Amino acid sequence: MEFVHKSVLFDEAIDSLDINENKIIADGTAGGGGHSREIAKRAGRLIAIDRDPDAIKVLGERLGEFDNVTIVRDNFQNIKEIVHSLGLESIDGILVDLGVSSFQLDTAERGFSYHKDAPLDMRMSKSGLSAKDVVNTYSEQELADILFRYGEEKFSRRIAKNIVEARQQKEIETTFELVEIIKQSYPQRAMRDSHPARKTFQAIRIEVNAELDALSKLLDGAMDVLSSGGRISIITFHSLEDRMVKERFNQWANPCTCPKEFPVCVCGKKPLGEMPFKSKSPSKAELEENPRARSSRLRTFIKY
Numbered sequence: 001m002e003f004v005h006k007s008v009l010f011d012e013a014i015d016s017l018d019i020n021e022n023k024i025i026a027d028g029t030a031g032g033g034g035h036s037r038e039i040a041k042r043a044g045r046l047i048a049i050d051r052d053p054d055a056i057k058v059l060g061e062r063l064g065e066f067d068n069v070t071i072v073r074d075n076f077q078n079i080k081e082i083v084h085s086l087g088l089e090s091i092d093g094i095l096v097d098l099g100v101s102s103f104q105l106d107t108a109e110r111g112f113s114y115h116k117d118a119p120l121d122m123r124m125s126k127s128g129l130s131a132k133d134v135v136n137t138y139s140e141q142e143l144a145d146i147l148f149r150y151g152e153e154k155f156s157r158r159i160a161k162n163i164v165e166a167r168q169q170k171e172i173e174t175t176f177e178l179v180e181i182i183k184q185s186y187p188q189r190a191m192r193d194s195h196p197a198r199k200t201f202q203a204i205r206i207e208v209n210a211e212l213d214a215l216s217k218l219l220d221g222a223m224d225v226l227s228s229g230g231r232i233s234i235i236t237f238h239s240l241e242d243r244m245v246k247e248r249f250n251q252w253a254n255p256c257t258c259p260k261e262f263p264v265c266v267c268g269k270k271p272l273g274e275m276p277f278k279s280k281s282p283s284k285a286e287l288e289e290n291p292r293a294r295s296s297r298l299r300t301f302i303k304y
Contacts, residue, residue: 007034008293009235012280013095016233016300019043023092026083028076028218031055031101033062039095040066047091049082051075051125054103075125077214080221090227096218097235099296100124100205112205114197117176122205131204135172140164150212150240151203159185159200175201202238215241219248223272226303233300242279242297249275249301273303 007013013035019025019042030036030048032055040046046069048059056073063069074082076096083091104112104124111121111131120132138146140160147156162185163172172178179197186196206212215234222232236242255269280298287294 007097008099008286008290008296009280009282009298010034010038012298013097013233013235014038014042016276016280016298017093017095017231019093024088025093025095026079026091028079028094028096029098030059030071031097032103033059035095035097036063036069040069043093044068045070047072047082047086049074049076049079052101052104053126055101075214077217077221079218080224083225088225090225090230092227092230094218094222094226094230094232096215096233098211098215098241099235099237099292102292105292111175112201114175114179114195114201117174119173120175120178122201122208124209129208131178131208132171132173134204134207135163135178136167146207147200147203149203150206151199151201152239153199153203155185155187155190161185206240212240212244215244219245223252223303228303230303231300232303233298235296235298237295237297242299245299246279249299252301271304273301275299275301 017025017039019039021042021044023043024045024047025039025043026047026049027036027039028049030050036046036048036059040063046066048063048069049072050056050059051074053073056071059071063071070086072082079094100112104110106113108116108118109121111118120130120135122131143160143163144156147153147159153159159182162181166172166181172181182197182200190196226232234245236245252272253274254271256265257267257269258265277300282293282296
């Protein structure tokens, strides 16, 4: 098994955590160990978290040389429970890379990619609700809503209608069966912009893995476990994730609810911290080496 994930914004993410040998850092999406290895070299302790059982196996091998690493199979949304279960009150940094790993995309049987024919799956944890379940059991309205909300797919209603019609003939079982239905739902003029299945596959993957809910829960728990001066850095890959992170960080940095015309704050809500920079995107050199990084964005928040 070759679990590979080209860690995007690698230097930027590591630098944003301001790591030193006295700090405890959690990597919430340890994956193939790219960021984790570098953190382990610099930090006093690394908590490497991932919900993918394949990643956990590989992390045991790739981080085995470090005696300051604890590997945890769990969802990063449970960051508060994970930290406390290890007997810790707080930690000094959290890194989360929300991208699907290259291993997950390139391993056909995981069913994440619309470029490879495979069983419809898309489960990061390899358990629970699958893409096949969503496609074959959700109502037409539910499918249309998911595609529009999570994929920002403007042809969501047409795709949902055609999915329901197709599954009445036979169960939709593979990625290419779904891709063909999506292609038939797209007007020819729209096929030139990007692969027609990209937004639908993104939407179904988000639904299967409850990704936005997990991110929201992570943000809720992060402020409870970060120490004073602690940092949370999040790498996002699409606008829905980035908007949630941006809004939450802005809310933490400026929680005042007083009307703008008030000369001074009277609500008493104080900033919880600050952002050391607005956001960072990949360099031209990184994009040439790893085109999958093109939509990534890094945001960091420092707790007071």
